[in-house]
Amino acid sequence: MDDFDFLHGSWDVANRRLTTPLRSDPGTWVEFPGHAVVRPLFGGAGNIDEITFPTSGRQGVTLRLFDQETERWSLHWSDSRTGRLDPPVVGAFTGDRGDFHGEDTYNGRPIRVHFAWYRLGPDTARWEQEFSADDGDSWELNWIMDLTRTGWVNG
Secondary structure, X not given: OOOOHHHOEEEEEEEEEEOOXXXXXXXXXXXXXXEEEEEEEHHXXXXXXXXXXXXXXXXXXXXXXXXXXXXXXXXXXXEOOOOOEOOOEEEEEEOOEXXXXXXXEEOOEEEEXXXXXXXXXXXXXXXXXXXXXXXXXXXXXXXXXXXXXXXXXXX
């Protein structure tokens, strides 16, 4: 249940994102900054993070909840551009790596989504997002966030 405790605090976030995922051409990667603040909920059985992308005027929020019965996490994302809560990705940590899978749509087509979280030390972490449009036979990495701690946040 304490899998995401490492994430509590404030972070500078270096983003690298593919501008047009799931296309036949290689696409273009863009880099942009972010700043996130992650706060615990429910005594560690959940947390919420707010991220700001200052160069685009966008914001996002992730709600992470630990299901006591299944012992798995559900991660829910919302972006200020849409105001909608995306379908969750669900999974767990093994050691310092967390893998979370779900189903969604991208540009009207059904996809599978994979998030990977990496605990890289007390003050660094990485998140990656992949999409699959062929039912998980192949995956395309389309967003990487490298996080560097800037401070601590208490419950």
